[in-house]
Amino acid sequence: MAEAVVSDVHKKIRAVFEAFDNESNNTVDVREIGTIIYSLGCFPTQADLHDLIAEVEKDHTGYIYLDNFLPVMTKVLLEHKFPPIPEDLLLQAFEVLDKEKKGYLEPEELTKYMTQEGELFSQEEMDEMLTALADRDNNVLYYKDLISQLTIDPDM
């Protein structure tokens, strides 16, 4: 029974890996690893990602081999190492930042937090986030709506 589960997990990992394997030779660019891990339903922090990459990157070619990635990632998935963030926790997080309890965040507010606290966003990431998530009419972020709209399916 456990074997079937592991085999299933392997298939999952392979499926996403292959989508980024441009040369069809079981390698991916190391810069895509973050995207791959996220696409597998995990929510690691940047620090977590950093550590994971260190584990799978055996040389400095800039490429990650499926053979190295598979066992490490399998363990991550079987142990549910980077579980998704529950919606209510996420809501709380936004409410902490929304000091005036307005129900929304101004772009400047969010920018201040994202680019100065925690695992900082680059300017590019910030611009992209505002473009994608800000309300079209009054340019603020209604975080309650965003959380429900952007729910990610927990299981692949």
Add this chain to the structure above:
Amino acid sequence: MGCGVTKSNQFHKNSGKAVTTIKSAVLIQRWYRQYVARREMRRRYTWHIFQSIEYSGEQAQIKLYNFLGYLMDNFTPASNERNLISHIFRENEVCRDAEWERYFCYKNIEVPEIYSGPHLTFPLTVEQAVGLVEAFRNKKQLHSRYVLQLLLETWKQLRMLPNINRISTCHSKEITICGDLHGQLEDLLLIFYKNDMPSLEKPYLFNGDFVDRGKDSIEILLILFSFLLVYPSEVYLNRGNHEDHIVNLRYGFTKEVLSKYKMHGKRILRLLQKIFSWLPLATVIDQKVLVLHGGISNTTDLSILARVDRHKYVSALRPPKKRHQSIVGLSIDVDVDEDTVSHNKVFQRRTSLTFPKVLSRDCFQNRSLRDFSDRIKVNTVDNVELCQRRQSILNPVIHGPENEAAQSASCESINSEDEWKQILDLLWSDPMNQDGCVPNEVRGGGCYWGPDVTEDFLNRHNLQLIIRSHECKQEGYEFCHNRKVLTLFSASNYYDVGSNRGAYVKLGPDLVPYLVQYQASSMIRELTVRQSFGRTERLALKVLREQLFAHKSDLICAFKKFDSSNTGYVCLSDWASAVESVLHLGLPWRIMRYQLVTGRTSDGSIDYHEWFNELAIKGPNAAHIDQSLLETLYRHRSTLETIFRIVDTDNSGFITIEDFRQTWKLLSVYLKMEITDDAISDLAITIDSNQDGSIDIEEFMEAFRLTDKKSRLERGRSMFMGTATDLTNLDVDPNI
């Protein structure tokens, strides 16, 4: 990708509030980065969906054409099926130029007083060419008299051109190169706006695929041709795989012309067939940069290409047949007659020796075949014929009558299969990342060629860069093979609004490509990034769902293999394997599962019968029609429509019941499946509601939901359905 240590950490180490703030920030950052990554994943497969369906459509068209060709070769002359389709193979009827000129004569076409479009006088002037662009921008249509006249002049001009254009950027001229335009006039206008129109100071090269899919293909052609006539030394055209009447049957150009020019459309299309066949195959800039539409293969040889009779290849999908092979009673694919043959021989010698001096081309007037052949290493793997031919070419002395004889003898020994492959590869190939060269089975024509082939080819011909088009790229361009191959695509928003940018490249004497990107459509500005991406994704998924539905029986078979106890459920893993085994699209099905299957059980398994109910596409009163027949209809709707259009020889939009039956017979042979006469009758009756014995093709396609009328109205074109009139433009000027 760093972990930042924030200022607040240092100052408020013990402040619970600050810690919470940081924790919240990190949480949100984690969440958002995850969202971005998932979106990137979806963007990739959305792209992949469009591309694989586009290419499999091309493959289907080639298969269809091959099938029809097979019919032609093997069915008896009297058979009905053959008569239905033989006319599309009458490419080079035995006709002298004089007869052609009579057929294409425009002189008896009158232009009525109420015509409000542009009037043309010949020889064409710059002002008229510019005026034409303006007129089309203002949605005017050029009268068929002027269209024919313009096309005739273009035909005359193109006949003088060599197979391979040679350009120089001396005199410090920068040349602008554009990729696929696919009937998207807005993009051409945008390019002219950003980069100015062609002129003596502004040479242009257009790299094929001017037509199909977009709704203004004929306008683009007319603009390009008029600039070609006005600036013959500054405007260059390469042929693309869509400059081909067989491809046009499926992808919309034929339909566009016939609907815009109801009276003279057929003539215009015939003349265009000739024009397409006379378009040059490639262009070389400064002897260093090769520009062609598709690509190369490991056997591509510019010296062979320089010498073929390119106009014999009216469609690149079929090699010209020798006369003695034609079946008695019907002249199909007949080789050109004696007069034109000798004319061609003269022309051939001319092209291989010098360039016609009537054109005032700069710098390279006396280049000859020798320059190519000198640099070719004789490949021992080549067949004997090739070697023999090369030997005769390598003999110097270009001028002189004794050599002309030798030349013409060697011309005749060129293997026509060889030639055909050269042209096919040129127009249809795609680059790949791996070394080697394999047939391009996805599209059905040409090859996939690798970086080693590029390297070898460039060395052999002493070139440094290949610029090609043929593939849509999200940024409008893409380098590969160590930056030795540049793909250039100039039709923005090709798959859908917001799907991709277009690009053009400027090349100066330094031969360093300078790329300019753009994106047409005012709609873009109003959509946020998320919205425009969402639209494209939804469209891709819709198309994909249709494909899945169309393969229902095969899929159910595949599911049953995993569900031996017939529970009606399969697990996700098996579902993904089964779907891939039927559709062969190479998509990440597991990841896409939630977009494709809405129902789910608690353990994550999928009720596949229920799934098909979800996907089902409803037809009208279709209960009495066999389900598997409906499915067949749906799956092959594009092919079916193409066959209808072929059968509808007078382009009335109607075919008789009898022809309708014959069409089905054809299709059933093609698909190797049984379609009973009764089943066909049922279909016919459902559609021929007024029982007058004829079937309206459009109605038929729409009735069975085989085309999506709504999306055609919105976009003015229907890529996946093959052809569509712009239904928003309903009042066509009857005088045109």
